[in-house]
Amino acid sequence: MASTITRHDPADVREIAATYEQHTAADVTAACDRAAAGAEVWGRTPGPRRAAVLHSAATLIEQRADQIATDITREEGKLVSDARGETLRAAAVLRFHAGEAERTHGEAGDAGDPGTLAFTRRRPLGVVALITPWNFPIAIPAWKLAPALAAGNAVVLKPSSRAPGGALALVAALRDAGLPDGVVEVVIGGSAVGTALSDDARVAALSFTGSNAVGDAVRERVQARGARFQGELGGNNPLIVLGDADVAHAAKTAVGGAFGAAGQKCTATRRVIVERAAYEPLLAAMQREVAALRTGPGLDAASQVPPLVDRDAQKEILDAIAQAVSAGASAVTGGHAGDGELEHGCFVLPTVLAEVGPGMTVIDDEVFGPVCAVLPADGIDHAIELANATPYGLSASICTNDLRGAFRFVERIDAGMVHVNRPTPGADPHMPFGGVKGSAGSGYREQGRAALEFFSQSQTVYVQHDVP
Structure with a gap:
């Protein structure tokens, strides 16, 4: 049989x-x-x-x-x-x-x-x-x-x-x-x-x-x-937010890119790199955006963040969050599995991590779930340096109203697909899709x-x- x-x-x-x-x-x-x-x-x-x-x-x-x-x-x-x-x-x-x-x-x-x-x-x-x-x-x-x-x-x-x-x-x-x-x-x-x-x-x-x-x-x-x-x-996709960006738009861009499909996209936003002047305002705006999200079953029309594919995936994400927190990161949203009506499903609540750094799985590797790490940068050059500090190079995005900054990013970022004032996910059937470095x-x-x-x-x- x-x-x-x-x-x-x-x-x-x-x-x-x-x-x-x-x-x-x-x-x-x-x-x-x-x-x-x-x-x-x-x-x-x-x-x-x-x-x-x-x-x-x-x-x-x-x-x-x-x-x-x-x-x-x-x-x-x-x-x-x-x-x-x-x-x-x-x-x-x-x-x-x-x-x-x-x-x-x-x-x-x-x-x-x-x-x-x-x-x-x-x-x-x-x-x-x-x-x-x-x-x-x-x-x-x-x-x-x-x-x-x-x-x-x-x-x-x-x-x-x-x-x-x-x-x-x-x-x-x-x-x-x-x-x-x-x-x-x-x-x-x-x-x-x-x-x-x-x-x-x-x-x-x-x-x-x-x-x-x-x-x-x-x-x-x-x-x-x-x-x-x-x-x-794989991908470990960055979104850079410059100090001149519209904070509300940048927060929606980050949250949508990170938590759509419970972060189970190779192009999902994994790292948000923010100029210091905008760091605290953006983090607060992201918290507000995440608070408005409803985690629930995919067949429920009111749900916005669905479960992960299975228990193995759920455990992998929770382990990555725990490793980051034990290394000094703080979960400003989420950080744990769903409870109550969600406990029988493979849910992880949308998690925004602050105070992150090298050596953490959420920074160094692809974490395939609803987890987003936010870290500060000292200007655009430092932000691009941090964005490129990964073996991957699939998708990358920037939020800015500075045309020169946008094109500086386009020219220097190591990514096969680049977005300006858009989330890192997104592709059209008539346009080529693929990455560079370890993503290719x-x-x-x-x-x-x-x-x-x-x-x-x-x-x-x-x-x-x-x-x-």
Whole structure:
């Protein structure tokens, strides 16, 4: 009998949200067999026909959005409004890449020899693998699947076993839209499944989103056999607040960036670095903003901060807070798990930490939850220095009314994505997404037209049309 994975509702762990079959390494081999056959069919399918499938799948997802969102919330915990927005985002990503599949990609021009035309074309890689996380269970699979399929590849997808339901809903829509058999296969399981997928010789490329520790191990295995690797790894994202900034706006920006989705975003604001003149006013304003937030179940329309994904995540966050407090930090808001009606869920109250410093987990590492550290800086140069004092470089933001300061920040910050007077989270389907330093698993970007670079290869063609 096949083993199973049981997921409990993060808002009340006494309730079972879903149960899934757990796959094995042998299942991965069988999935790659089917994908190899599917790649032969899909790779020869004209771009406009690929586009039609993606468009149809997007329509089905839009029609099913309410049910998909409810299922995601029961399994992963996020606000149902966020889950619905994420589901519609997945549909938008499919439509964007449907448009890319309809276009001709390449360049044409005269060759060096007379009577010869030279042009380039993009070709699929064949079978590609995707390993996706639990925090955006339908959007991240969509933004990997869509360009992979638009480019003509077959895909073996391994969603996180913490929340695979969104990925399964996405694949169901693609199949119902007419995607041929074998073009997308799904495997669910732990490290043995991931290792088998990384090692299969038919997998020409693997795209991964997750922690640095796991991502680095996957990259080594994939690149050791000469396959492509794309990684979107961790982040320890700073928001700089200069003394001239509007304090109320900066506080809303910080709190929204730190505690949206309970801080379970790779782009969430982890550190707020404030010029000393604005430090105390901003800290007070953040306290007021947090006091107005309601922590509660994702299916409750009044909730603003949902639970963490499971008890393990809850413990990890509480341990990080305790380590900071024992090292001298003070929790000016939150700092503990939910009580009363929340005690059966995986809740951590939104936590703002002051008096923080190096050596604390909340400063040095990515703490994937509703925790935000606030620290002072002596001017913009010091603030940028503190912001860059991390091995990560995913997203960064600044609040200021000084145009010169804003562009000084843009030029000097070590981040793949930069925001001015906006929170650190935020990305559009048509714009490249990715980081630098430890946040970047490779030089390949996700989303936008840039995503197609990873999932295809260029072929240069010379045609001599003036034959003597």
